[in-house]
Amino acid sequence: MEGDGTVSLVPSNNGTPVYHGAQEVFKFSKEGKKSKFNGLAIGANGEVAWAFNKGDSKKDKVGIYRWDTAKSEGERVLLSELPDGEFGSPNISSLVAGGVNPSDPTGEYYFGGFVQEKKGTYFTTYKYSGGRIVLVGYVQVLPHDSDKGNGDLVFSASGDMFVLWNDGEGDTRIVPVRREALEAATGGVIPHGDISKLKTGEGRYNGLAFDSDGRLIIQYDKGGKSYNYSIDPDDGTTLSDKVSIGVGDGSDLASCAAPPTLYVQKDVVGREKPSDQFTISVEGKGGTPRSSETTSGTGTGIQAAIGVFTLFKPRTYTIKETAANGANLSDYSTTLSCIDATTGEELPVTRIKDTEYTFVQSGADNHDALCTLRNEPKPKTGSVSWRKTDTGKKALPGSAWQIIPDAAGQPTIEVTDNTGDPGYSGRDKDKAVAAFTVSDLPLGGYTLRESTVPEGYVGAPDKHFTIAKQHSASPNKLGDIQNKPIKGKVTWVKTKADGTPLGGSSWTFTPTKPSGEARTITDCTSAPCAAGGDQNPTPGRFELRDVPYGTYSLQELKAPDGYVKSEETKTFKVTTDGATVAVGEMVNQALPQVSWTKTKPDGSLLGGSTWTWKPSAPAGPAVEVADCVKPSAEKCTGPDKDPAAGKFLLKGVKAGSYTLVESHQPEGYQLDPTEHKVAIKPTDAGKTVNAGAFKNQPAAGSVTWSKVDAGNDQALAGSVWTLSGPAGGAGARDLVVADCVEKDAASCTGPDKDPAAGRFKVEGLGLGKYSLVEKAAPAGFRLDTTKHPFKLAADHLDHAFAEPFANTRASVPVLPLTGGRGAHVFLIAGGVVSAVAISTGLLRRRRHRNLD
Missing domain, CATH: 2.60.40.10 (Immunoglobulins)
Known part of the structure; x- marks a missing residue:
């Protein structure tokens, strides 16, 4: 900044200012008669600037000016006298420096100048706060008075203040003030930290500032021109050429950057001996000590501190501890921790040995490092x-x-x-x-x-x-x-649907976590039980002993005979030594049963049949099922387990498709060749599937024969026969059959259903043995009393006599002329007898049917 209030931006490369690089940014517009601007301060990341003008008043008043990016020029916000303090009335002409505290939420403007009082040189610190000027206090720069000084004011990011002082003869000092001391100040002397003393070039400086890497930038005037250059903050070594920046009458220098800083404190947790003391130190460039301090007394907690120091990036700084007053550091555990004083972020340090560490500021971000060396006695x-x-x-x-x-x-x-x-x-x-x-x-x-x-x-x-x-x-x-490894017991029960234990199953027992080889566990149904398997001799109850820790699965491998295998998988874990894991009950449903009945046409049960039961899907061998007719089911040793005649029960039938066919019918009944399909589903387990009720019709046969004239083999009409057969069959015991001679079979109302003369057919005969005997011969023919036996059976229902039965003619007697009986008398008598016989036979047949 120039004395007339013009503010220019001066770029630099690694601390070297750009020759004639100053570029005007804005100007503070004076409101008094003279321009004596100084105390430039940049805040809020370059968006706000402050300064004061010592030329606004002929009397002891100073103008406070503020600029922000919303304005083209800086404007005065206050014209005021400076408040009196401990060192008397201030001298406005002594004001030389200004700065903005970035940690202050209101961005308050601090400014001041040097005074000589009480055998010392002090920086009188003011701030513009709440629309007025407040005296903050006094910071001692020298232990003696000196009127040669000029300087500046800089803040760290965390709010520590640094007073920069130069005597124009190569003696430069950096005086740190901790933010805690600044906040506690009430107008008196403000405590400061370790003063850095630098040897720099001669010349009276009108501006001092730090760049972001910690270089100290110096501004001075010579021959009406302003020059800038940078020096090392550790020892004052020149780091760049002195460059004319292209402006004259420079009055102050400010920076947007806050330098990296370091503050080291000693935390004493305890002392092995009450007299033990400790010295802490910081070394900078080339191992040059920056500062050191030794503890005293017997207290604990923070007992010494050094700093605040500005640091030069990326220089390595060494933080050390040494013993003092006879202390032995091997009796102590020492640690160093560093944090960002503003954010609390932990910062990295490198341990060189138990009592020596290095710290480096690097990267784009600057930190105000607060490092704590901590000691505590090592226990025995x-x-x-x-x-x-x-x-x-x-x-x-x-x-x-x-x-x-x-x-x-x-x-x-x-x-x-x-x-x-x-x-x-x-x-x-x-x-x-x-x-x-x-x-x-x-x-x-x-x-x-x-x-x-x-x-x-x-x-x-x-x-x-x-x-x-x-x-x-x-x-x-x-x-x-x-x-010792965990081992436990595992138990489970195999039951019927009603909860009754069920013996005869086998199981797959598999370790799953950790995985292992599966074992087959077979139901032990009587003692002694084989080692390593089921140890419970009760059928259906299982107990495995010494089962190692882990997770297992249990699946039924084979169900008891007659039962459906369970598809359930049980998972369990053995976790407690000696404990029993009860898996619970595993229920088996009985395999389905299949029932059917054999009945007469009237629905009553009919015993004596035999059946073929054959699996079709999946295919399998056929089984012959004969009707069991016994006093009890226990005596039924074949496939049929129902002892009642005509009732059938198959047990333990697996799911699938089957066919059921009658292979042998009850005696006297016709075979039913119908193939019945039966489907058994898995859901039928525990149930009885009814295949149906199957009727048998009584077996009905027939017999045919013929009657011929023995002399010419011509059919003879008019014969009558007796057909004798089994009682209770379809025909009567003695059936009289007269030759039917009609136009068609429908007209034959008697037993003979063949309308042709001399030809016979009797139908509806039950199975059994029969005999056929001629009862009356055709008129004019001799009676043939020969018995003709035959048999009707299931495989021979229709019997036909292959040869016709022949009758010979009867001889007619010659009647005397004297009046003896002629032949016609005998013929009439024979016809009457035949008619009576036929009537008697028909009557007996009707009565016999009524008995059936």
Whole structure:
């Protein structure tokens, strides 16, 4: 910024300003008669700027100016006197610097100048707040008074303030003020941190600022021109050429960047000896010390601090601790942690040795690093070791442990198995699987408890041990701590649908996790039971012993005879040693039954038939089923299990398609050759499938014969016959059959159904043995009393006499002329007798049918 309020942007490359690179951005427009602008401050990422004008008033008033991106020029926001303070009335002409605190939510403008009071040089700090100027306080820059100084004001991102001072003779100082001290200031002297003293080039500086990498940028005027260059913030070494930036009358310099910073503090947790003290230090460029401080007294907590320092990226800084006043650092555990003071983000550090670390600011983001060196006395410690094995001394991976101190209030130590993985950060120092060594245990008694047991094993009992002095050199060796494998019992029951245990099944028993070979378990139905299988001799009840830990599946392999195999799969897990896992009941439905009946036409049962039962899908051998007629079902040893005549029952029929055909009918009845299809479905298990009721019609046969004249083989009409057969058959015991001579069979109303003369046909005869005898010969022919036997059977229902039966003519007697009886008398008498015989036969036949 120039004295007239013109503000220009000066670009640079790695700390080297661009020659004549200044580009005007805006101007503060004066409201007084003179322009004596100074105290330039850039805030809000370059969107806001502040300055003051010492030329706005002839009296002791100063103008406060503000610019933002919404305005073309900066405007005055206040014209005010400076408030009096501890060092008397201020001198406006001493104001030289300004800055904006980025951590302040309101972006308040700080400014001030140097005064000489009380044998010291101070920076009087003001801020513009709430529309007025407030005295913040005084920061000592020198322990003596000096009127040669000029300088500037810079803030870190977290709100730490840095007062830059230069005497024009090569002596430059950076005076840090912690934000906590700044916030607590009430107008008095403000505490400051370690002052960085730099040797720089001669010349009176009118502007000092930091760039984003921590370089200190210097501005000075010479020959009416303003020059900029950069120096190392650690030692003042020049880093760039001195470049004319293309403006004259430069009055101040400001930057949008906040430099990276470092603050180190010492946290004393405790002291091995009350007199022990510690010195902390920070080394910068080439190992040059930046600052150091030593603790004092016997207190704990934060006991010393150094900084705040501005850092130069990406330089490595060393943070160290050394013993003081006879302390021995080997008695202590030392740690260093660094965080971003604003965000709390953890920042990386590198451990060089127990008491030495390095810290580097790198990357695009700047951090205000707050680092804490922490000391606590090492307890007097020892170590313990043990090994986790099974009962066969085989190493068991996967265990975890707790070491529980006897002393009250001490935390439990969690121990997991170190198997050599690079990322392991637990307490086990032994990288071998299932081998443990835990060190740094304070002297005393402990209990070792297995908190995570290897899967499939029983946890080991607690083990008490003691850490004594000798265990600092050699661990307390507890030896092998063994786990026995988990084994349990598995039981299940095979039942009928009614819950009754059912013997005779076999099973597939398969380990699934961990996987293993399947076993076949067969029902033990009597003691002793074979080792390794079912140990329960009760049919249908199963018990497996010593079953190892794991998950298993159980499936029925073979169902008991006559039952449907269960398709259910049971899954279960053995998890507790000695416990019984009850899988539960596995129900079998009986295979379906098939029933049918054989009846007479009137529906009454009819015994004595035989059937062919044949599987068709899937195909299989046929079975002959004969009707069982017994006093009880137990005596039915064949396929039919129903002892009632005419009733059939097949048991244990598997699902499928079948055919049922009568292969032999009851005696006296016709064979039914119909093929009946029977379908048995899986859902028929436990049910009886009714195949139906099948009727048999009584067997009916016939007989035919013929009557001829023996002399010429011509058919003879008019004969009458007696047909004798089985009682209760379709025909009467003695049936009289007269020759029917009509025009057609429909006109034959008697037993003979053949209308031709001399030809006979009798139908509707039951099966059995018969005899045929001529009862009356045709007129004029001799009677033939020969019996003609025949038999009607299932395979011979129609009998035909192949040869006709012949009658010979009767001789006619010669009647004397004296009046003896002529032949016609005998013929008439014979006709009468024949008519009576036929009538008697028909009557007997009708009565016989009524009896049936």
